[in-house]
Amino acid sequence: MTPRTATPALPLGDDALILSHRLGEWAGNAPVLEEEVALANIALDLLGQARVLLSLAGDEDELAYLREERQFRNVQLVEQPNGDFAHTIARQLYFSTYQELLHGHLATGDTDLAPLAAKAVKETAYHRDHAEQWTVRLGDGTAESHTRMQRALDTLWRFTGELFDPVDGLDSVPWHDLRATWTTRITTTLERAALTLPEGPQRSGWAAGGGRQGLHTEPFGRLLAEMQHLHRSHPGATW
């Protein structure tokens, strides 16, 4: 199978697909009922975005279920396991802030991604708001929640550098500016939350930008095994 790997719809679709999958793992496990609804809502928005994007790149189900790990183009951040609630919120904060800025830019452009981006940016603004509110609640909550939130932000920090690696086909995106704006926004939120911006490199040395080249972290293979097993067990079947 040869997806149109040249299109930037593929990496962006993979980001949304994989993060949606991770959020789907929360179903039935959230700390309050309202968060069952909220996390599922975000997961559904992302899955909706993934389906549109993957369809621009080929057949959505072939692309989701029949590619192997080395063919996925998502950033490593979105494949990171959920961890505790703070870990999930930190991942959401980093990613949704990035996604809102990126889609905001794409929505004003003239690529075939513009209509999708215009819709996605509205959804993503809600996701970002949700993540910010929880970051502030947890950071400025109890001593325990503060510790957990800071630890989550620190742990995931090294996956944030990759967000600003230029994506093939999105040449008009000012990646450098995007990164600066992203950093300002994250800093502002963390200040409100009485948290500190993590220090240290935003990427690990050897695997810089690995996800976009199909180089992933170890938990990703297991995620795909679970996601794809039924589809792969019945070749050619329709569902």
Next chain:
Amino acid sequence: MTTIAPENTDQEALFDATIAADERIEPRDWMPEDYRASLIRQIAQHAHSEIIGMQPEANWITRAPSLRRKAILMAKVQDEAGHGLYLYSAAETLGAGRDELLDKLHTGRQKYSSIFNYPTLTWADVGAIGWLVDGAAITNQVPLCRCSYGPYARAMVRVCKEESFHQRQGYELLLTLSRGTDAQHAMAQDAVDRWWWPSLMMFGPPDDESAHSAQSMAWKIKRHSNDELRQRFVDICVPQAEALGLTLPDPHLRWNEERGHWDFGPIDWSEFREVLKGNGPCNDERLGRRRRAHEEGAWVREAAAAHAARHAARTPRTGTHQEEAAR
């Protein structure tokens, strides 16, 4: 909530007249304590069923075989959480707190529907749950839209609309499998074989053994007997099974011209009682997972409460939401 002395016959007479006239009792109306307690129990257990009922289906979210099906399933599980929220709100209008009700669920003092103690072993189970379990729930719940207690009746109108949608999706999922490959067809048949009898048990014990039925019917909380609803469900399902190209696992199933209904075989009530007692296949897992989610989420709820309390202290407002949330 003020409790009026039982000798206050004016209010009791008004309550009786409201019920007799098929009108609605609202939260501020006087009601007999037994009516209130009975409704709290029923609504809470209904809410608990929505929450526990997320688990068997959520079990397949990460393995759904197409992105379309995955989206449908996620939306359904999300709706169930929403139904739980409506129902806890309805119970709260009767003076019960959500925390207290959840505590009763977690400590086994209140129950949830026995059906959710069965495992989802294959993808087809997701379809069988939609068709049979949601179908049985709708048969039970549509009459509750006319229940005498207003907030419950109104919650049921919303719940039933969404449940009907889920049921059609479940049916369509099974139809796709039934018409698919031989392996898919077999998967669908196996799921129906496993879910049929437990679905019939959802209507509760036979009429002559149902502890709460008579009083619930007198109060117009309940409108039809367990056996009536069960018969209605069987009559609906038989032709649907035929249209699906699947069989129902009951050798006694046959059309009774005289009654104008389908006759069906005896239900294994000993199994039902075991499941209710906590000895079903997944009772421990379901309750265990619910408790674990609640316990593991405790620090998150504490953080939200602490933050809200601090924020409220800094910016005092009239009737603060923050103070409410902090409790």
